[in-house]
Amino acid sequence: MNSSAETVENLDEALQDISEKLLDLQQSVTQQQQTNKNQAVFNSFLKARLPFDFSTIYKGKIYFISKTVADFEIAYAASSCELYGGYLVEIDDEEELKFVSDFVSQTGKDVRYLTGLNDKTMEGYFEFYHSKKPMPSFLSLWNKCEPNSMVRVEVCTEIVGKLNDVTCGLPGKYVCQSQ
Structure with missing residues (x-):
């Protein structure tokens, strides 16, 4: 018991x-x-x-887009990205372009989304503003008939599904990335 x-x-x-x-x-x-x-x-x-809209993380990177539309000055945009720990977007492959393109589409379609890819140094030689790396020639990141570099005026790029070369100084938002 x-x-x-x-x-x-x-x-x-x-x-x-x-x-x-x-x-x-x-x-x-x-x-x-x-x-x-x-x-x-x-x-x-x-x-x-914050002056940016942020993406989800993609392959260890996060993307952010300026919230305000302004005349695109590549050096100013680059400084603004750097202030928040990033740099103007550098597209490495078609999958990344699709991700970024989908992100900018979600943010709005009524505005230009500008990148750091440019041919300011030499006509037809597109390089990224931050790293100075050339865009890989094997990638087909351009829209049809692009780049068309009209009379050496279109030296900056925008994302519209794929890439277009456009005149710098146009009103738009800019796309940054950070790792």
């Missing part, structure tokens, strides 16, 4: 211990939910005040 009483007592102690752990766990979950809620409020606050 004594062993039955001991067993019941041991079970009561184990149940009490489990109940305390469950209560601690419930409190931790409640605290984490509050932390998540606070983080979401902070993120919304921050996002509303």
Whole structure:
């Protein structure tokens, strides 16, 4: 009979211990939910005040687009990207172009989205502003009949599905990336 009483007592102690752990766990979950809620409020606050719209992460990179339309000056745009830890977008392959193109389409279709790809140094030789790397010639990132470099005026590029060469100084938003 004594062993039955001991067993019941041991079970009561184990149940009490489990109940305390469950209560601690419930409190931790409640605290984490509050932390998540606070983080979401902070993120919304921050996002509303940053001058960029941000993408999801793609292959370790994040892309951001200026929120305001301005005359595109490549050096100013590059400085603005750098201020926020990035640089003007550099497209490495067709998959990345599709991702960035889809992102700019979600942001709006009524404006130009300008990149750092340009042929300011030498007509027909397109290189990225930040890295000075040439765009790989094997990639077919251009829209049909592009680049057409009308009378050496179109030295900057925009994303419209694929790439177009355009005149620098046109009003638009610029696309940055960060790793």
